[in-house]
Amino acid sequence: VRIFVIEGGEPTLRRDLRELLDHTHSLGGYTILATNATTRMPLFHPSAFSVSIDGPRDVHDRVRGCGSYDRLRQNLEARRGKEPVLVITVISRENQRYLAQTVEEIAPLVSGFLFTFIYPYQANRMTLMTSNEIAAAKREILTLKKRGFSILNPRKQLQRQPGEWRCHDFLTNSVDHRGNIRSGCFVEHAEPRDCAKCHLACYQLLSALHDFSFEAWFSIHRFLLRAI
Numbered sequence: 001v002r003i004f005v006i007e008g009g010e011p012t013l014r015r016d017l018r019e020l021l022d023h024t025h026s027l028g029g030y031t032i033l034a035t036n037a038t039t040r041m042p043l044f045h046p047s048a049f050s051v052s053i054d055g056p057r058d059v060h061d062r063v064r065g066c067g068s069y070d071r072l073r074q075n076l077e078a079r080r081g082k083e084p085v086l087v088i089t090v091i092s093r094e095n096q097r098y099l100a101q102t103v104e105e106i107a108p109l110v111s112g113f114l115f116t117f118i119y120p121y122q123a124n125r126m127t128l129m130t131s132n133e134i135a136a137a138k139r140e141i142l143t144l145k146k147r148g149f150s151i152l153n154p155r156k157q158l159q160r161q162p163g164e165w166r167c168h169d170f171l172t173n174s175v176d177h178r179g180n181i182r183s184g185c186f187v188e189h190a191e192p193r194d195c196a197k198c199h200l201a202c203y204q205l206l207s208a209l210h211d212f213s214f215e216a217w218f219s220i221h222r223f224l225l226r227a228i
Protein backbone atom coordinates (compact mmCIF):
# COMPACT_ATOMS: atom_id res chain seq x y z
CA VAL A 1 0.00 0.00 0.00
CA ARG A 2 1.37 3.42 -0.88
CA ILE A 3 0.08 6.31 1.19
CA PHE A 4 0.69 9.89 0.05
CA VAL A 5 0.22 12.57 2.67
CA ILE A 6 -0.37 15.91 1.01
CA GLU A 7 -0.15 19.09 3.06
CA GLY A 8 -3.28 21.18 2.43
CA GLY A 9 -2.34 24.23 4.55
CA GLU A 10 -3.75 27.43 3.13
CA PRO A 11 -0.49 29.39 2.65
CA THR A 12 1.01 26.61 0.56
CA LEU A 13 -2.10 25.27 -1.13
CA ARG A 14 -1.23 24.23 -4.67
CA ARG A 15 -3.52 25.34 -7.45
CA ASP A 16 -3.22 21.90 -9.01
CA LEU A 17 -4.10 20.04 -5.81
CA ARG A 18 -7.20 18.47 -7.32
CA GLU A 19 -5.21 17.24 -10.35
CA LEU A 20 -2.52 15.87 -8.00
CA LEU A 21 -5.13 13.89 -6.08
CA ASP A 22 -6.75 12.57 -9.28
CA HIS A 23 -3.36 11.60 -10.72
CA THR A 24 -2.38 9.75 -7.53
CA HIS A 25 -5.70 7.88 -7.49
CA SER A 26 -5.26 6.96 -11.18
CA LEU A 27 -1.95 5.28 -10.19
CA GLY A 28 -3.76 3.23 -7.55
CA GLY A 29 -2.50 5.26 -4.57
CA TYR A 30 -4.37 6.34 -1.46
CA THR A 31 -4.17 9.98 -0.51
CA ILE A 32 -4.51 11.59 2.90
CA LEU A 33 -5.05 15.34 2.70
CA ALA A 34 -3.80 17.13 5.82
CA THR A 35 -5.94 20.19 6.61
CA ASN A 36 -7.07 22.49 9.41
CA ALA A 37 -10.64 21.89 8.12
CA THR A 38 -11.71 25.52 8.33
CA THR A 39 -12.15 26.20 4.61
CA ARG A 40 -12.18 24.57 1.20
CA MET A 41 -12.55 21.03 2.56
CA PRO A 42 -15.63 20.25 0.42
CA LEU A 43 -13.71 21.06 -2.81
CA PHE A 44 -11.36 18.08 -2.54
CA HIS A 45 -11.85 14.33 -2.57
CA PRO A 46 -8.77 12.53 -1.24
CA SER A 47 -9.07 8.94 -0.01
CA ALA A 48 -9.10 10.37 3.51
CA PHE A 49 -8.48 13.60 5.43
CA SER A 50 -6.31 14.22 8.44
CA VAL A 51 -7.48 17.16 10.55
CA SER A 52 -5.49 18.87 13.31
CA ILE A 53 -7.55 19.51 16.45
CA ASP A 54 -5.88 20.98 19.51
CA GLY A 55 -8.68 20.41 22.03
CA PRO A 56 -12.23 21.57 22.86
CA ARG A 57 -13.44 24.94 21.51
CA ASP A 58 -11.61 27.26 23.95
CA VAL A 59 -8.28 25.45 23.66
CA HIS A 60 -8.45 25.05 19.88
CA ASP A 61 -9.44 28.69 19.32
CA ARG A 62 -6.61 29.93 21.59
CA VAL A 63 -4.14 28.20 19.26
CA ARG A 64 -5.82 28.75 15.86
CA GLY A 65 -7.96 31.85 16.23
CA CYS A 66 -11.46 32.71 17.36
CA GLY A 67 -14.20 30.81 15.48
CA SER A 68 -11.83 28.10 14.13
CA TYR A 69 -13.41 25.31 16.15
CA ASP A 70 -16.97 26.10 15.05
CA ARG A 71 -15.93 26.30 11.36
CA LEU A 72 -14.11 23.01 11.70
CA ARG A 73 -17.17 21.33 13.27
CA GLN A 74 -19.46 22.68 10.55
CA ASN A 75 -17.13 21.28 7.87
CA LEU A 76 -16.93 17.91 9.59
CA GLU A 77 -20.70 17.75 9.99
CA ALA A 78 -21.14 18.54 6.29
CA ARG A 79 -18.72 15.72 5.42
CA ARG A 80 -20.22 13.10 7.74
CA GLY A 81 -20.49 9.76 5.90
CA LYS A 82 -18.13 10.84 3.08
CA GLU A 83 -14.32 10.43 3.07
CA PRO A 84 -12.90 9.12 6.38
CA VAL A 85 -11.36 11.73 8.69
CA LEU A 86 -8.45 11.05 11.05
CA VAL A 87 -7.99 13.60 13.84
CA ILE A 88 -4.38 14.31 14.82
CA THR A 89 -3.87 15.99 18.18
CA VAL A 90 -0.44 17.11 19.35
CA ILE A 91 -0.49 16.87 23.14
CA SER A 92 1.01 19.80 25.02
CA ARG A 93 0.75 21.39 28.46
CA GLU A 94 -2.18 23.46 27.18
CA ASN A 95 -4.43 20.58 26.14
CA GLN A 96 -3.23 17.59 28.21
CA ARG A 97 -6.20 17.84 30.61
CA TYR A 98 -8.80 17.87 27.82
CA LEU A 99 -8.03 14.70 25.85
CA ALA A 100 -11.20 12.85 26.89
CA GLN A 101 -13.42 15.88 26.26
CA THR A 102 -11.86 16.39 22.80
CA VAL A 103 -12.51 12.77 21.81
CA GLU A 104 -16.05 12.66 23.26
CA GLU A 105 -17.10 15.84 21.43
CA ILE A 106 -15.63 14.99 18.01
CA ALA A 107 -15.89 11.18 17.83
CA PRO A 108 -19.37 11.11 16.21
CA LEU A 109 -18.04 13.19 13.28
CA VAL A 110 -14.75 11.38 12.48
CA SER A 111 -13.27 7.93 11.86
CA GLY A 112 -10.36 7.90 14.32
CA PHE A 113 -7.77 9.73 16.40
CA LEU A 114 -3.97 9.71 16.53
CA PHE A 115 -2.23 11.43 19.44
CA THR A 116 1.35 12.60 19.37
CA PHE A 117 3.63 14.74 21.53
CA ILE A 118 5.74 17.78 20.73
CA TYR A 119 9.35 16.85 20.03
CA PRO A 120 11.67 18.93 22.28
CA TYR A 121 13.41 20.83 19.48
CA GLN A 122 16.34 22.98 20.61
CA ALA A 123 14.67 26.08 19.15
CA ASN A 124 11.34 25.33 20.87
CA ARG A 125 10.68 27.98 23.54
CA MET A 126 7.43 26.44 24.83
CA THR A 127 7.36 24.93 28.30
CA LEU A 128 7.58 21.22 27.65
CA MET A 129 5.62 18.50 29.42
CA THR A 130 7.37 16.62 32.21
CA SER A 131 7.81 12.85 31.95
CA ASN A 132 5.08 12.42 34.61
CA GLU A 133 2.67 14.51 32.54
CA ILE A 134 3.50 12.51 29.39
CA ALA A 135 2.93 9.26 31.31
CA ALA A 136 -0.45 10.56 32.58
CA ALA A 137 -1.49 11.54 29.04
CA LYS A 138 -0.56 8.07 27.77
CA ARG A 139 -2.66 6.48 30.52
CA GLU A 140 -5.58 8.68 29.50
CA ILE A 141 -5.22 7.53 25.86
CA LEU A 142 -5.17 3.89 27.00
CA THR A 143 -8.38 4.51 28.97
CA LEU A 144 -10.03 6.05 25.90
CA LYS A 145 -9.03 2.97 23.87
CA LYS A 146 -10.58 0.73 26.54
CA ARG A 147 -13.77 2.79 26.30
CA GLY A 148 -13.97 1.76 22.63
CA PHE A 149 -13.00 4.98 20.88
CA SER A 150 -11.16 4.48 17.57
CA ILE A 151 -7.64 5.52 18.58
CA LEU A 152 -4.80 4.42 16.30
CA ASN A 153 -1.91 4.72 18.78
CA PRO A 154 -0.70 1.14 19.36
CA ARG A 155 -1.24 0.00 22.96
CA LYS A 156 2.25 -1.50 23.31
CA GLN A 157 3.95 1.71 22.22
CA LEU A 158 1.93 3.71 24.73
CA GLN A 159 3.24 1.43 27.47
CA ARG A 160 6.90 1.77 26.44
CA GLN A 161 9.45 4.51 26.97
CA PRO A 162 11.14 6.25 24.01
CA GLY A 163 14.12 4.24 22.86
CA GLU A 164 12.51 0.93 23.93
CA TRP A 165 11.18 0.23 20.43
CA ARG A 166 12.70 0.39 16.94
CA CYS A 167 11.72 3.41 14.90
CA HIS A 168 11.51 2.60 11.19
CA ASP A 169 11.62 6.19 9.99
CA PHE A 170 12.81 5.02 6.54
CA LEU A 171 9.17 4.09 5.86
CA THR A 172 8.18 7.69 5.20
CA ASN A 173 8.88 10.24 2.52
CA SER A 174 7.53 13.76 2.71
CA VAL A 175 6.84 15.99 -0.28
CA ASP A 176 6.53 19.72 0.22
CA HIS A 177 4.47 22.15 -1.88
CA ARG A 178 7.42 22.68 -4.25
CA GLY A 179 7.74 18.95 -4.90
CA ASN A 180 10.92 18.50 -2.84
CA ILE A 181 11.11 14.98 -1.48
CA ARG A 182 12.78 14.18 1.84
CA SER A 183 12.99 10.81 3.47
CA GLY A 184 13.17 9.61 7.05
CA CYS A 185 12.82 11.23 10.44
CA PHE A 186 11.15 14.67 10.45
CA VAL A 187 13.33 15.74 13.38
CA GLU A 188 16.45 15.45 11.25
CA HIS A 189 15.00 17.98 8.82
CA ALA A 190 15.71 20.52 11.61
CA GLU A 191 18.43 19.11 13.89
CA PRO A 192 20.22 15.85 14.82
CA ARG A 193 17.71 13.43 16.29
CA ASP A 194 17.60 12.12 19.85
CA CYS A 195 15.34 9.07 19.93
CA ALA A 196 15.48 8.92 23.75
CA LYS A 197 13.33 12.08 23.90
CA CYS A 198 10.92 11.28 21.09
CA HIS A 199 7.24 10.31 21.35
CA LEU A 200 6.29 10.87 17.68
CA ALA A 201 3.35 8.52 17.33
CA CYS A 202 3.09 8.68 13.54
CA TYR A 203 6.34 6.70 13.38
CA GLN A 204 5.22 4.42 16.20
CA LEU A 205 2.14 3.39 14.23
CA LEU A 206 4.04 2.75 10.99
CA SER A 207 6.89 1.02 12.83
CA ALA A 208 4.44 -1.24 14.67
CA LEU A 209 2.81 -2.10 11.33
CA HIS A 210 6.23 -2.94 9.87
CA ASP A 211 6.90 -5.19 12.88
CA PHE A 212 3.66 -7.15 12.20
CA SER A 213 1.71 -5.75 15.15
CA PHE A 214 -1.84 -7.07 14.69
CA GLU A 215 -3.28 -4.05 16.50
CA ALA A 216 -1.53 -1.58 14.17
CA TRP A 217 -2.51 -3.64 11.13
CA PHE A 218 -6.13 -3.76 12.28
CA SER A 219 -6.27 0.00 13.09
CA ILE A 220 -4.76 1.09 9.78
CA HIS A 221 -6.85 -1.29 7.69
CA ARG A 222 -10.04 -0.32 9.48
CA PHE A 223 -9.24 3.31 8.66
CA LEU A 224 -8.00 2.73 5.09
CA LEU A 225 -10.71 0.25 4.13
CA ARG A 226 -13.25 2.97 4.76
CA ALA A 227 -11.26 5.03 2.26
CA ILE A 228 -11.60 2.60 -0.63
Ligand code: SF4
Pocket residue numbers: 167168169185186187188193194195198199200203
Ligand atom coordinates in the same frame (compact mmCIF):
# COMPACT_ATOMS: atom_id res chain seq x y z
S1 SF4 B 1 13.80 11.02 16.66
FE1 SF4 B 1 11.79 10.02 16.84
S2 SF4 B 1 10.97 9.92 14.77
FE2 SF4 B 1 13.17 10.32 14.60
S3 SF4 B 1 14.11 8.31 14.34
FE3 SF4 B 1 14.14 8.80 16.55
S4 SF4 B 1 12.25 7.89 17.39
FE4 SF4 B 1 12.04 7.98 15.14
